[in-house]
Amino acid sequence: MDLVLEAKHINKHFHKPKDFHVLKDISFGVKKGEFASIMGKSGSGKSTLLYILSTMDTDYTGELYLNNQLVTGKSHRELSRIRNKNIGFVFQFHYLLSEFSVIENVMLPAKKLAEKSYVEIERNAQQKLEMLNIGHLAHQKASRISGGEKQRVAIARALINDPTILMGDEPTGNLDSHNSENVFNIFKKLKEEQGLSLLVVTHDEDFANRTDRIIQMEDGIIMNHLVNS
Amino acid sequence: MINWNVILGIAKTHLLTKMKSTVTATLGVTFGIGAYITLVSFMTGLNAMLDDLVLNQTPHIHMYNEIRPSPTQPISQYQGLSKAFNVVHSIKPKQNQQKIHNALPILGYLKKHPNVRGATPQLRAQIFYLSGSIELGGNLIGVDIMEEARLSNIQDNIVEGSPQALKNNTNGILLGAGLAKKMSLSIGDRVQISTVEGNIFPLKIVGIYQSGIAEIDNVQSFANLNTVQRILGEAENFVTDINIKLLNIAESEPMARSLEKQFNIKAVDINEANAQFETGSNIRNLITYAVSITLLIVAGFGIYNILNMLIYEKMKDIAILKATGFSGKDVQYIFMAQAMIIGLFGGLLGLLIGFGLSHLIDNTPFETEALPTITTYPVNFNPNFYVIGIAFALISTFIAGYLPSNKAKKIDPVKIIRGT
Numbered sequence: 001m002d003l004v005l006e007a008k009h010i011n012k013h014f015h016k017p018k019d020f021h022v023l024k025d026i027s028f029g030v031k032k033g034e035f036a037s038i039m040g041k042s043g044s045g046k047s048t049l050l051y052i053l054s055t056m057d058t059d060y061t062g063e064l065y066l067n068n069q070l071v072t073g074k075s076h077r078e079l080s081r082i083r084n085k086n087i088g089f090v091f092q093f094h095y096l097l098s099e100f101s102v103i104e105n106v107m108l109p110a111k112k113l114a115e116k117s118y119v120e121i122e123r124n125a126q127q128k129l130e131m132l133n134i135g136h137l138a139h140q141k142a143s144r145i146s147g148g149e150k151q152r153v154a155i156a157r158a159l160i161n162d163p164t165i166l167m168g169d170e171p172t173g174n175l176d177s178h179n180s181e182n183v184f185n186i187f188k189k190l191k192e193e194q195g196l197s198l199l200v201v202t203h204d205e206d207f208a209n210r211t212d213r214i215i216q217m218e219d220g221i222i223m224n225h226l227v228n229s
Numbered sequence: 230m231i232n233w234n235v236i237l238g239i240a241k242t243h244l245l246t247k248m249k250s251t252v253t254a255t256l257g258v259t260f261g262i263g264a265y266i267t268l269v270s271f272m273t274g275l276n277a278m279l280d281d282l283v284l285n286q287t288p289h290i291h292m293y294n295e296i297r298p299s300p301t302q303p304i305s306q307y308q309g310l311s312k313a314f315n316v317v318h319s320i321k322p323k324q325n326q327q328k329i330h331n332a333l334p335i336l337g338y339l340k341k342h343p344n345v346r347g348a349t350p351q352l353r354a355q356i357f358y359l360s361g362s363i364e365l366g367g368n369l370i371g372v373d374i375m376e377e378a379r380l381s382n383i384q385d386n387i388v389e390g391s392p393q394a395l396k397n398n399t400n401g402i403l404l405g406a407g408l409a410k411k412m413s414l415s416i417g418d419r420v421q422i423s424t425v426e427g428n429i430f431p432l433k434i435v436g437i438y439q440s441g442i443a444e445i446d447n448v449q450s451f452a453n454l455n456t457v458q459r460i461l462g463e464a465e466n467f468v469t470d471i472n473i474k475l476l477n478i479a480e481s482e483p484m485a486r487s488l489e490k491q492f493n494i495k496a497v498d499i500n501e502a503n504a505q506f507e508t509g510s511n512i513r514n515l516i517t518y519a520v521s522i523t524l525l526i527v528a529g530f531g532i533y534n535i536l537n538m539l540i541y542e543k544m545k546d547i548a549i550l551k552a553t554g555f556s557g558k559d560v561q562y563i564f565m566a567q568a569m570i571i572g573l574f575g576g577l578l579g580l581l582i583g584f585g586l587s588h589l590i591d592n593t594p595f596e597t598e599a600l601p602t603i604t605t606y607p608v609n610f611n612p613n614f615y616v617i618g619i620a621f622a623l624i625s626t627f628i629a630g631y632l633p634s635n636k637a638k639k640i641d642p643v644k645i646i647r648g649t
Contacts, residue, residue, distance in 0.1 A: 056551070081556075097239075111238075113554065158553075
């Protein structure tokens with residue numbers, strides 16, 4: 001089985017205010033086309049782990065592989081590029097750039113990657129928006145759409161470069177049940193139709209129970225893997 | 230790999246959505262640069278005018294016989310008393326002829342010298358202007374008027390008549406403006422002059438000379454060199470002063486020293502004669518630059534503040550840009566680009582405003598008795614100032630933008646996104 005993302009013996013300490021061992025020898029992998037979720041109490045280190053996996057946090061020991069390539073120890077510049085190309089990220093808060101229109105927000109990572117022409121990028125962005133049923137909002141200002149719509153725009157932005165893995169840090173944490181359901185269905189559809197790998201940190205047990213696998217964390221250790229059938 | 234299109238696109242959007250701060254910051258630079266251009270153009274224009282007024286009337290090197298005591302008294306040369314303590318009372322100046330010895334060969338030598346633009350002989354004579362029973366003391370300077378017109382700005386100072394008219398009239402005189410006023414004389418009238426010996430000559434006024442310096446205009450007139458020689462009853466080689474204009478003015482001092490040695494004559498170079506004007510010009514330049522730099526520093530702080538605020542406001546945007554694959558450098562360039570755009574536009578606008586204001590000053594009437602050739606305020610439209618101005622604008626905005634943008638570069642996206 002192909003592993004899209006693999007962590008080997010990851011340890012992390014917080015140094016302030018005093019030394020604290022957050023992650024203790026974490027090793028696990030996400031398979032291609034797998035929809036995995038990480039659950040755990042506040043302070044169990046699940047978000048910290050996710051940010052290490054996302055390559056944004058580089059202050060750790062251990063090894064991280066993305067598409068079987070070692071990413072640990074690469075320069076910030078290379079990591080930026082890897083994030084840009086291979087990792088889509090959805091946060092609890094949408095983090096859209098409020099001065100830009102919806103479609104510009106979606107296009108931004110692709111423009112940075114600069115592998116396609118402007119016209120292609122625009123067409124792709126429109127496609128992603130259509131897929132998420134928000135095609136009609138493309139030319140609205142990002143600040144003038146509803147919370148659920150914003151989160152879907154954020155998902156479209158995460159998908160624009162066709163990443164290998166989509167990571168979410170409580171992507172439904174700020175949404176009502178209707179919109180949460182909506183986001184979950186989108187994730188499910190992405191996995192089933194496009195074979196996308198997903199790794200989502202969540203508090204929402206209903207959400208987690210419907211994923212392929214739940215990784216349960218406590219005090220910086222992975223307690224067990226629950227495979228849902 | 231830096232994608233300038235994206236970076237400039239984001240910078241542009243930031244600037245346009247924050248129109249008020251953008252305009253404020255831009256105007257800060259604009260006023261700084263505009264004030265610099267206006268100040269420096271006006272100040273250097275004034276400097277040049279004042280320099281012209283005084284320096285152009287003085288030759289680069291002025292040669293004459295100085296009246297002075299002998300540096301070594303005869304008794305010192307007597308070896309028999311070399312070990313004695315000699316005291317000489319009431320030393321008198323050395324008996325010396327007024328004229329320059331061998332003036333014509335010296336002139337010939339100077340005219341062939343590679344660094345000499347021209348050398349003119351002059352004869353200064355003490356005379357009296359007679360107006361009825363009143364005698365006015367003064368000078369009459371015999372000159373080679375066409376050479377003078379070529380080498381100095383004497384033509385500008387001839388307010389009526391022309392150098393040509395003097396050349397064509399052997400009994401002509403260019404009368405000082407102050408004298409003409411005192412004696413109620415004008416062109417075409419005759420004036421009688423008397424030498425120190427008491428010989429009286431009538432001369433015809435062919436022009437009025439006004440230097441703008443009252444002390445000169447009240448005593449000094451010009452006539453042809455041989456006219457003055459004739460009035461004094463001297464030969465054609467009787468010349469009291471030689472004025473030299475150089476091609477390279479920086480050479481004036483060493484050349485004056487070497488001429489002094491070569492011809493045993495007093496030679497004064499232009500810096501020696503006008504040291505105080507140099508000082509004045511330097512101080513005015515210093516003030517100009519001090520004021521301009523202060524203005525630009527103030528503008529720089531404005532930009533620094535505005536960018537700093539913008540970065541605090543855009544903390545989350547910066548974090549998400551970094552999360553989606555923009556590197557720290559990219560983010561830094563976004564904010565640097567904003568600073569530089571403000572600098573460039575503000576600077577260019579400042580140049581325009583500076584040019585406009587200079588133009589306005591240049592066309593403002595400024596008439597004064599002292600300066601007959603000046604009708605408007607003097608302004609120096611030197612393109613170098615504009616180059617310096619825009620460079621100033623870009624450098625100051627670069628510094629003002631660098632510090633905040635460096636902060637943006639170092640923002641840790643994880644910290645912002647997790648809210649810790």
